Amino acid sequence: MSLAEPLAPARLGALRARAATPAWLALPLIAFLGVFYLAPVAMMLARAAGEGDWAPLFAAIENQVAQRVFLGTLEIAFVCTLATLVIGYPLALFAALAPPWLARLAIAAVLAPFWSSILIRSYAWMVLLGREGLVNGALGGLGLIEAPIRMLNTTFAVYVGMIHIMLPFMILPIYAALKGIDGRLVQAAENLGASTASVLRHVILPLSLPGVAAGALVVFVLSIGFYVTPALLGGPRDMMVSMLIAQEVDLYNWDLASAYAGGLLVLTLLIVAVASRFVDLGKAMGGRK
């Protein structure tokens, strides 16, 4: 070994060699998750099973309100995913193509909302979209409307709030995928006669698809379980599964709430399982292959 070689990796390697596999390093986390996560989930699923006859689960499945809420939740999640993709992809592309200082600024602007909680951001939208809110005030002040428009407690408000919160989860993986594209491929495409539109379509877009898939998956999965924003901004028709569960909990219908939660969990796992066949999740989340 030469003297110039850094020492740390070698020493870590030696540690690994002695301990064979350092699986025990994950023990504290496993213990924590076991007590505070896996056990409650198991208890919840057990409740959904009833006395072995799965009665709560069947009740949940047969409940027409629940069916509507599940379908509505899927629809909201789908629209949010599509909207964040349509809004987020151009911005990610802009940040990827911009000079470094501008790209840093754009990404900082995308990340800034992360510094405040979802609850506060949802309240902010209430202030903006309310009857006496800033948007109505501005439109009225400009004489564009005579009476305030009802925006708060509508599906529109749910979309505005959720899309705003979900955008970074779409933009960041796409941006990472775009930044990972070798600039020489773009040069090669241009050299071979491709117009700017053709470079985008045949080189940049296909090579950024893993980022798109990862972003879409994250946004969709987060959206179907979303609670705060639709609860604060939506109306009674915009009930989502999480709100349905909360409602049953409020009514002490623990078994039914567990059944709904179990259904949501299974649905989410199914989506992740299907998606993971197409997306290298570890890689998309910044891990190494």
Add this chain to the structure above:
Amino acid sequence: MTDPSRLGAPVRFEGVGKRYGRSWAVRGFDLEIAAGEFVSLLGASGSGKTTSLMMLAGFETPTEGRIAVGGRTVDAMPPAKRDIGMVFQSYALFPHMTAAENVDFPLRMRGRPKAEREAAVAKMLDIVGLAHLADRLPSQLSGGQQQRVALARAIVFEPPVLLMDEPLGALDKHLRATLQAEIKRIQARLGLTVLFVTHDQEEALTMSDRICVMRDGAILQVDAPETIYDRPADTYVAAFFGESNALTAVPEGPGAVRLGPVVAPWPGAGPAAGALEIAIRPERIAIADEDAPVPPAHVAVFATVRETTFVGDRRVYLAALDTGEAVQVNQPLADLSGGHRPGERVRLHWATTAMRGFVDGRAA
């Protein structure tokens, strides 16, 4: 050049320069390349060879000067409109396309009909010997195979000019030699004008019609390989190509120089005063017994063998002249008999025409 099957177009650089901030990457670059000619840009890294290539491809804009292809100025043309084939250093194959799709890309961008494209791709993959791997992705191909795909992609649309940026740099020696021959064959067959960037002087010598040696953004010499090797314009070029012995000489009247104890005829004018550096290739020097006869028109000096190394097809001697100067002699071996031992007194001799003189580094 009227033969339609010959693709090549002439290329002309006129006073081309490229400045980054305050420093010039390339300056005063004048080069004329004939249609169908194979020219190498040779130099160390930072000599400006890749910058020159990128200006021709359209990825760098010259700060000054003019570049013309086939008589037309291309300076205002975007890269996509230049119709110049290019093999990138790292191949830059599209990783999400198969070998065939990569080769098809330039044809598709030109909107050629599908049947014509398919035929052209199949023919080109056949030329580079990859017909059986058409459906593989680049990641499923070896380095040499990727190189061939890159070459096929760069010439399938029949560009008049092909640029290659150290295309063989990442390959092992044996494969490199095979591909060198293959590239030469395809180039000759299609009559392509090729501008080839390399830092490997052997590659430049074996492949090029002419070599353009660059240093610090300027051209030192443009000549045929034989001329570059035999009559280098300065000591830098001489050192770049092969080995060379440098001996100090002083003028000794008109038409003669003094090399230590001997006086040699010198055809050039030589400097009026001061020293002259004489360069002689090691393979041009003969080594013989002390009392062996010297052929006519040869300069002979006595020396003592210091080291001898056997390198298979030749013996390499390090000998010391009586002036103390060290001289390397490469003796080609027809058979393994003979040879001189360290400490032995020998006579070194060479034809007067083997000597090259330099004054202040420039050829005299």
